[in-house]
Amino acid sequence: MKSSRLLSILLLLQTRGRMTAARLAEELEVSVRTIYRDVEALHAAGVPLYADAGHSGGYRLLDGYRTRLTGLNQGEAEALFLSGLPGPAAELGLGPALTAAQLKLRAALPPELRAQADRLRSRFHLDAPGWYAEHDDLRHLPQVADAVWRGRVLDVRYRRWKEPTDVDRRLEPYGLVLKSGRWYLVAGPGPRTYRVDQILRLTVREETFEPPGDFDLAGHWQRYQADFHARLHRAEATVRVAPGAVHRLTGTAARALAETGVPEPDGWIRAVLPIESVDHAHGRFLALGADIEVLGPPELRSRLAETIGTLATRYTTAQPTGDGITRAPRGRTTGLRDRP
Structure with missing residues (x-):
């Protein structure tokens, strides 16, 4: 030690x-x-x-003194190879550099560690984005990364979610963050956060800048995420969840259920869950079907009851078919009483 x-x-x-x-x-x-x-x-x-x-x-x-450290242990060598993410490196324009660096590192390792590193690369593959994530437009990412590295000011045309959607911005790029397969630019003044795939046009100025001396990218991102989640869930819903549906809740809802959930005599769990809005919760809770009951707020409960009533009517009413014959839902006969 x-x-x-x-x-x-x-x-x-x-x-x-x-x-x-x-x-x-x-x-x-x-x-x-x-x-x-x-x-x-x-x-x-x-x-x-x-x-x-x-x-x-x-x-x-002493000036000029350099120590030569060749004593990498097995865990350190494996960690170095595992830390090289080929996808993000390629997006930044560093794919060839990463490959060359790994080849040099591999050649410098003793045979036993080289074999362990090769085994690790054959057994583990890191793919950060989710299955249903759309491919982002990252044609400007290499230029953004270069501007971050060299401290160059950017003029960008940026598309945001609110009106006016397309705006022009002068940015001082402090750093890049890769979150769940998506690249974000943290830039001054502010600093503020921008999605790289929403940059429509980009020009690199000759003008340079220096980030604030006390700026820490990792610390800023941690605070940004905490503030984002605090602003995201500004309301609450009181619900009852069936025991078999507990595993279907994820993220903040799952944590809130674990912290506030109280079992009831019928086995269901009563809890208070954070929600973004009535509209957002309406869609999320409908996805749980009959495995959840919303007790409040009243507006959300009413919205769900209205939607469920519409669905019930739609699926119990005979529908016309392409051949002009009206067919009743399966198990029912049009114009006749249900059979026992």
């Missing part, structure tokens, strides 16, 4: 430059005292590691 931590300290200083003991301790999730002991061990091993005093001080390696 200690040897792994010493290598981690070397890699951190090699890639990031000067770092304080407190920062190293935070990165490695150990105490500052442990970092002091590790630095002494590195000194004793002859590593040219120096400490700078003062407000902007910290530990650093």
Whole structure:
């Protein structure tokens, strides 16, 4: 464990430059005292590691010092191969680069790890998008990614969901996020979030920019998702769900059922579920058929009762056929009483 931590300290200083003991301790999730002991061990091993005093001080390696680390273990080698997603890399225009990098990594591995990595690639394939996801128009993605990397301002024609739908925007692209097989651009001013497949036209300016010094893409995306879900489910519905239909609820509804569900004497579960709107919940709950009863709000219950009544009438009324003969629904005879 200690040897792994010493290598981690070397890699951190090699890639990031000067770092304080407190920062190293935070990165490695150990105490500052442990970092002091590790630095002494590195000194004793002859590593040219120096400490700078003062407000902007910290530990650093002698300029030009590079450590050659060839000791990848099996798990690390497998993780590197598993992390290479060919689909997203190709969409970004990095497919050939990813293939070349994996070939070089494979050639550098010892035979036993090479065999394990090959076995992993033959057994696991990652395909993030859902089955029914439509293929997005990503013709502008490579240009967007290049602008993110080089800090170039974009002029875009963007299609949004509300009127006016097509708008012109000047964007400072901070970063790209791949979520459930769909690419999103986080860009200033704001920042705000844009779907890459909704960019209709794009021009890269010569103008450059610098993202805010305190901007953290992962942290921003986490807050954005939390805010999105908070705005998405602004209402609630009280329902009764049949035991056999519990597994048909997913996402937020499934979590709410687990947290608020109370079993009733007949085996059904009474719960309060978050909903986006009456219109959205109307369609979602109809899909559960007779396995759910909506108790409130009254507007939603009335809408469902009206729809179910219309369906009942439609499917119990004789319908004309193409040959001009009116046929009753199966099991019924037109104009006659039901048989026992």
